[in-house]
Amino acid sequence: MVYYYPESMENLIQQLTRLPGIGPKTAQRLAFHLLSTNEVDAFGLAQAIATVRKKVKRCAVCANLTDEEICPVCRDNNRDRQLLCVVEQPKDVLMMEKTREYRGLYHVLHGAISPMEGVGPNQLTVGLLLERLKQGEITEVVMVTNPNVEGEATALYLASQIKPMGIKVTRIAHGVPVGGDLEYADEATLAKAYAGRNEL
């Protein structure tokens, strides 16, 4: 009889193969590692997965990921509650927070409008956003979507919906990256950087 791994091991390898970027060989290596590593680490991982799946959900106000009904950012009274940043993904909130420049609120769309992939506003949290804006507290919405076709389409679509409500809609500037080289900036970026130039 040909030897196979024990069934439970085979199952673990199968489960790991489903993760993005992990093929059968990597899955096998990870499974062996989980078996040989100390128990605390292995159970810690299992526990962490179980907890995150049970606890993390979308904030009822901004749709960002949170452990609670309403996330800490939405509850924070020290923030500028008239200013709202619209981002595509939860990780973009983190990036904005890292700037330490922005002290307003957020709204996470969980994607971007992509006509070619068949993603429209209904698949995003646009409804929640528009409802929130109707309450009238927010006076400016900043579009912090990616500077690609999907991000532009999303920003343009949202602007067309939000502007009639009398709320100011702005878009982050596009430009040459810090530490980059002009030689490698393409014409579209450079043109936008020029249009948005500042006085020294």
Add this chain to the structure above:
Amino acid sequence: MTGSRLQVLEGLVIRSREYGEADRIIIVFTKERGRVSAIAKGVRKGKSSLSGATQLFSYSRLAFAFGRGSLATVTQGETINSHRGLRESLGRIAYASYISELLDYSLPENKPQESLFILGASVFAVLEVIPEEDMEILARFFELRLLAILGYKPQLDFCSVCGRGVMGGSFVLSPYRGGIVCTGCSGSAPDELLSPGAILSMKKLLEIDLRQLFNFKPGSEIKREMEQATEGYLRYYLEKSTKAKQTLREYINI
């Protein structure tokens, strides 16, 4: 890289999808090789020189390394025309997406399609500058010319079954028959009807020069009839319906 071959090609980026952490998989419509699928590595990191050249709708000069697999690798690139205007209004994004999708579906991999390339490139260039109200007629022009180049040009002179002339009543466009069929022969639902005016307009779009296109202004009813007819016709021959049209119909009038 052993066994790989480097080739510099100019083309339109008709599809661009994020892949992995910082890569992008693109489909480029090139003059010399037709549809080329390729991976551009690291382009979503801010400092990559390829990020502009591999953006959706850009017309770029790209260096491809063709290996054994079906996916080439983009090694260098520069933008020739970024078609910036196409990304600055929702309507233009919608039509450019629609045209890209049709091109994507109708091109075989790695086979030159020069006349289609010229059509695609010129329609893209024009779409960037025309007033938004002219975009619809441009889309109809593109659909019919695409069908003609692919060898599916509809026969619009007489009923494909009984031979009745265009002026003799109402017709429908039947992909199965490869042309118009009079209502007596088809027995179709009345909302798909093509009036003689719509048939003549479609014939005109199949002949007209792109430079003259915008002097031609058919009424909204004729435009609606043409849109319905070409949609079914394209779906039959491409064996797919475009997502762009479905998605965008929900919130702007394409």
